[in-house]
Amino acid sequence: xxxxxxxxxxxxxxxxxxxxxxxxxxxxxxxxxxxxxxxxxxxxxxxxxxxxxxxxxxxxxxxxxxxxxxxxxxxxxxxxxxxxxxxxxxxxxxxxxxxxxxxxxxxxxxxxxxxxxxxxxxxxxxxxxxxxxxxxxxxxxxxxxxxxxxxxxxxxxxxxxxxxxxxxxxxxxxxxxxxxxxxxxxxxxxxxxxxxxxxxxxxxxxxxxxxxxxxxxxxxxxxxxxxxxxxxxxxxxxxxxxxxxxxxxxxxxxxxxxxxxxxxxxxxxxxxxxxxxxxxxxxxxxxxxxxxxxxxxxxxxxxxxxxxxxxxxxxxxxxxxxxxxxxxxxxxxxxxxxxxxxxxxxxxxxxxxxxxxxxxxxxxxxxxxxxxxxxxxxxxxxxxxxxxxxxxxxxxxxxxxxxxxxxxxxxxxxxxxxxxxxxxxxxxxxxxx
Amino acid sequence: xxxxxxxxxxxxxxxxxxxxxxxxxxxxxxxxxxxxxxxxxxxxxxxxxxxxxxxxxxxxxxxxxxxxxxxxxxxxxxxxxxxxxxxxxxxxxxxxxxxxxxxxxxxxxxxxxxxxxxxxxxxxxxxxxxxxxxxxxxxxxxxxxxxxxxxxxxxxxxxxxxxxxxxxxxxxxxxxxxxxxxxxxxxxxxxxxxxxxxxxxxxxxxxxxxxxxxxxxxxxxxxxxxxxxxxxxxxxxxxxxxxxxxxxxxxxxxxxxxxxxxxxxxxxxx
Numbered sequence: 001x002x003x004x005x006x007x008x009x010x011x012x013x014x015x016x017x018x019x020x021x022x023x024x025x026x027x028x029x030x031x032x033x034x035x036x037x038x039x040x041x042x043x044x045x046x047x048x049x050x051x052x053x054x055x056x057x058x059x060x061x062x063x064x065x066x067x068x069x070x071x072x073x074x075x076x077x078x079x080x081x082x083x084x085x086x087x088x089x090x091x092x093x094x095x096x097x098x099x100x101x102x103x104x105x106x107x108x109x110x111x112x113x114x115x116x117x118x119x120x121x122x123x124x125x126x127x128x129x130x131x132x133x134x135x136x137x138x139x140x141x142x143x144x145x146x147x148x149x150x151x152x153x154x155x156x157x158x159x160x161x162x163x164x165x166x167x168x169x170x171x172x173x174x175x176x177x178x179x180x181x182x183x184x185x186x187x188x189x190x191x192x193x194x195x196x197x198x199x200x201x202x203x204x205x206x207x208x209x210x211x212x213x214x215x216x217x218x219x220x221x222x223x224x225x226x227x228x229x230x231x232x233x234x235x236x237x238x239x240x241x242x243x244x245x246x247x248x249x250x251x252x253x254x255x256x257x258x259x260x261x262x263x264x265x266x267x268x269x270x271x272x273x274x275x276x277x278x279x280x281x282x283x284x285x286x287x288x289x290x291x292x293x294x295x296x297x298x299x300x301x302x303x304x305x306x307x308x309x310x311x312x313x314x315x316x317x318x319x320x321x322x323x324x325x326x327x328x329x330x331x332x333x334x335x336x337x338x339x340x341x342x343x344x345x346x347x348x349x350x351x352x353x354x355x356x357x358x359x360x361x362x363x364x365x366x367x368x369x370x371x372x373x374x375x376x377x378x379x380x381x382x383x384x385x386x387x388x389x390x391x392x393x394x395x396x397x398x399x400x401x402x403x404x405x406x407x408x409x410x411x412x413x414x415x416x417x418x419x420x421x422x423x424x425x426x427x428x429x430x431x432x433x
Numbered sequence: 434x435x436x437x438x439x440x441x442x443x444x445x446x447x448x449x450x451x452x453x454x455x456x457x458x459x460x461x462x463x464x465x466x467x468x469x470x471x472x473x474x475x476x477x478x479x480x481x482x483x484x485x486x487x488x489x490x491x492x493x494x495x496x497x498x499x500x501x502x503x504x505x506x507x508x509x510x511x512x513x514x515x516x517x518x519x520x521x522x523x524x525x526x527x528x529x530x531x532x533x534x535x536x537x538x539x540x541x542x543x544x545x546x547x548x549x550x551x552x553x554x555x556x557x558x559x560x561x562x563x564x565x566x567x568x569x570x571x572x573x574x575x576x577x578x579x580x581x582x583x584x585x586x587x588x589x590x591x592x593x594x595x596x597x598x599x600x601x602x603x604x605x606x607x608x609x610x611x612x613x614x615x616x617x618x619x620x621x622x623x624x625x626x627x628x629x630x631x632x633x634x635x636x637x638x639x640x641x642x643x644x645x646x647x648x649x650x651x652x653x654x655x656x657x658x659x660x661x662x663x664x665x666x667x668x669x670x671x672x673x674x675x676x677x678x679x680x681x682x683x684x685x686x687x688x689x690x691x692x693x694x695x696x697x698x699x700x701x702x703x
Contacts, residue, residue, distance in 0.1 A: 028466060030570050032605055055609055061620055064609045116606035120567055175571070 031178050032058045035355035036071050036112030037227040039237065039342060040182035042207030046335040047158075047184040049108040050342045050362040055115060056355050065358040070118035072363060075107040075161045075183075076129050107161040107185035108363055112227030113214060114178035121177045124168055129161070158185030162210045162218060169216030180226035181212040186365055205367040206330055222328040229353035236345045241331045241338075335364050464574040468520035470494050472505045473657045474619030475516040476647055477581045478627055479597045479612050480640035483668035484555075484583040486516045487644035489652070490678045491659035498659065506665040508673040510535040510552040512584050512593055514665050518617045519578035519604065527576060530565070531558060554593060555584025555667070559600040559608065567606030575604040579616035584667050595669050615647075618655040623647035637666070649681050653690075 035056040041048040055067035109125070111118040162183050169177055187208035211224035223241045225233045331338065339362050350357040476487045492500040505524065506516040509531045517524040535552060542551050553561070559582040569575045579601060586596045600610035613631050615624040630643050641664060652660045660683055665675040685691075 028464070028570075028573060028575060030573060030575075030605055032603075032607065034607065057620065063607075063620070064611050066611065067609050069609065114605075114607075116563075116567055116570070116603075116608070119563070119608060120606070 030175075031114045032116070033113060033178065033228065034058050034063065034115050035228050036115065036118070037225060037229045037233060037346070037349065037353075037356045038071065038110030038112045038180075038182050039223070039225040039233065039346075040108075040110060040184040040209035040211065040221075041223045041237075041241070041338050041342070042184065042209035042221070042330045043335055043338060044206050044330050044332065045367045046338075047108075047186055047207035047209060047365045048335060048338055048342070048362060049110045049182065049184045050346070050360055051110050051112070052346060052350070052356050052358060052360055054356060054358040060354065062358075067115070068361060070111060070115050070122050072108060072110050072361060073122045073126075075109050075125060075165075075185075076133070106365060107158045107183065108365065109161070109165065109181055109183050110226070111179045111181040113180045117177040118179045121168065121179045121181075125161075125165060128164055128168065158183065158187050158208045158210075161185065162208075162220075165210075165212065166216040166218050169212065169214065173215050176214045178214050180214055180230075182224055182226050183210040183212075183218075184208070184365065186367055207365075208329070220327075220329050222331050228355040229349045232349045232353055233345055236348060237341075240341045240345065241333065242328075243332070335366065339364065464572075465520075465523075465577055468523075468577040470499065470521045471657070472503065472518045472521055472524070473655055474615055474617040474623065474651055475505065475518050475579070475581045476619050476623055476627065476644050477516070477583055477599050477601075477614040478631060478635075478640050478644060479599055479633065480635040480637055481633070482637065483666050483671075484514070484585075484597045484599050485637070485640050485644060485664065485666045486514055486581060486583050487648055487662060487664050488516050488518070489648060489659045489662045491657065491661070492521045493657045496656075498657075501659060501661060502678060504663065504675075504678075506663050506675050508665070508675055509558060510538075511672045512552060512667060513555045513558050514583040514667050514673050514675070515558070515580055516583075516665070517578040517580040520576070523576040523578050524580075527562070527565075527578065527580060531562070534561075554587035555582050555598040555600070556586050558582050558584070559598070559602060559610070562602045563606055563608040566602050566604060570605040577604050579603045581614055581616060583665075584673075585669065593669070597667075618658070619647070619651060622651055622654055626650070645681060649683060652681065652683060 035052075035054050037052050039048075039050040041050075049072055051068070051071045053064075053066050053068055053071070054062060055064040057063050109122070111121060165181060165183060169179070169181075185208055186205045189204050189206040208220060209222065209224060210218050210220050211226055212218040223237045225237060333341075342362060343360055346356065346360045470492050472492050473489065478485050486506050488505045490501060490503050490505065491498055492503040492505075494500075500521075503521060505518070505521075506514065507524075507528050508514055509528070513531075515528070515531065517527065538552055562580055562582065566576055566578075566580075580603075581599070581601045583599050584597075586594045586598045588594055598610065599612065599614055600608060601614050601616060602608045603616075612633070613624065613627040615627065626647055627643065635643075644664065645662070648658075648662045649660065651658045660681040661678050662681055663676055663678050665673070667673050
């Protein structure tokens with residue numbers, strides 16, 4: 001179910017609402033597409049949102065090189081996650097009080113298109129969520145499906161926000177928010193507790209990303225982008241974040257696979273390669289699948305194989321009780337690699353798309369385990385430009401997952417981007433001198 | 434505080450679907466289709482200690498330079514300044530609305546003392562204006578302006594910070610802020626110059642000289658501009674100050690203006 005349906009051209013929409021007295025010469029156009037390209041990536045133990053910061057005037061003019069307000073925003077205004085510059089509707093006291101009781105992983109939304117609509121959408125979604133959250137008292141969270149008190153962290157938080165966004169967008173079906181969105185957050189992992197954990201999933205959380213069109217049709221994906229330049233960026237991301245197709249398998253481990261620091265392969269990687277080998281040689285799917293583990297094992301497989309590898313008869317109910325999607329919903333690489341790939345992909349798109357450029361802001365939400373396993377997490381603005389502070393001090397106060405927000409702000413004009421550690425180009429032969 | 438800038442009774446109700454829009458139009462309530470009396474660029478720039486706006490005092494009636502002493506930079510309260518290009522009557526309407534709100538705030542203040550200042554700061558005005566403009570565009574009856582809002586940010590307790598604020602709202606509700614801003618023609622001609630020369634610690638004299646230069650250049654190249662200009666500033670201690678209009682000196686003997694570019698005896702370039 002790809003969101004391939006395009007909205008009719010702006011002129012058609014505009015004339016639909018012009019009064020009969022206006023001539024065709026100049027009618028007011030309520031929309032102005034002023035740029036923006038947003039991306040969301042869901043990893044095994046992180047979720048990521050990226051955006052460029054350029055705001056155009058719809059044509060060749062640049063209105064702002066530093067526009068982030070309606071472009072990346074936190075769905076819940078008082079989650080302690082202050083992404084945009086003027087989140088001044090938060091009373092600090094209230095934010096801290098909320099953090100003491102609940103620690104939801106922040107859900108970040110990226111929206112691009114008509115920035116007036118994106119800003120309005122931001123306010124509308126926050127209004128809806130605030131109303132929802134304040135209607136359920138802080139002491140009894142049983143009725144509040146957004147806040148979840150389990151030590152494992154947020155439950156259906158991102159899924160609820162994703163669904164809400166659809167409802168809000170479709171509610172304006174007759175006069176759409178010209179806002180193409182992506183949503184990223186942490187979700188309860190659908191893997192079982194058995195094998196298939198690899199480097200992530202210890203806390204039972206994995207990344208979730210969704211992509212929308214302007215009237216609310218959405219789907220969960222591993223990596224997707226939206227906005228101007230989407231056609232340029234999506235193929236790069238598809239390729240960079242996918243395991244290789246069969247012809248390239250030949251004994252080599254797939255790029256973007258997680259590796260331990262000493263270079264040995266992780267369990268996940270070995271089992272993936274075994275699966276590739278099995279699938280390539282036409283072995284029965286069940287031989288690779290362990291007898292024990294049941295639904296959990298299928299879930300693990302489903303997140304790393306393509307649709308073609310999971311025949312319909314093999315799809316079973318996942319841990320969460322719903323059918324597990326045969327489409328990849330997480331990527332395998334660590335978040336640093338994802339950040340590198342995205343920064344360079346944006347640089348490529350900025351070469352050819354005039355609405356994309358200036359700076360890229362990448363926000364990464366890590367699960368607690370991912371943060372701890374690193375040994376170091378840079379918290380706070382990468383360049384010191386953003387004065388948002390994450391709840392880094394609260395990590396010890398709560399039993400729940402306190403996701404860390406890291407900001408990486410590589411500038412597109414960087415002439416020497418860092419090399420990609422675990423990513424190998426498919427056609428390295430053609431690049432060698 | 435009410436979003437009372439409605440165009441009429443019927444149109445002020447909920448979102449009008451197309452058929453109703455036509456019906457309303459037939460009854461005589463009109464939607465804005467094009468601006469009639471227009472002002473051109475507004476320039477804005479932060480500097481050390483404040484924010485400065487600049488604009489000329491011309492309001493054009495199509496190609497007629499009709500009103501040569503119009504005020505397009507207006508103070509809203511003691512710490513907020515707006516300037517707008519576009520339809521002049523809509524600017525007057527916006528000014529009435531914002532000043533009405535400011536008066537309301539003053540009359541309903543908890544205290545009569547100036548220290549307990551509960552006036553809206555520039556950020557609030559900007560945010561509110563965004564909502565007003567967006568609502569009007571939703572009704573397909575926009576206020577046809579680009580409004581620049583200048584002032585300072587506000588602490589949660591209502592006191593003014595020393596962090597300057599400069600933002601703009603356009604007629605469909607696009608709102609953004611920056612260190613230097615220009616609307617209309619100024620975005621093409623003046624903004625690159627301002628961005629080149631801008632430094633956060635510019636002195637007031639420097640900022641003013643730069644803005645005057647830009648207004649002069651706009652007069653050279655914008656058909657709807659005038660060399661009679663106004664400068665306004667907001668400072669931490671001085672509040673809002675709007676200058677009286679004055680003329681800029683212009684120089685027309687540039688070689689680039691005088692010499693023919695094309696070799697056909699006519700002006701082939703610009």
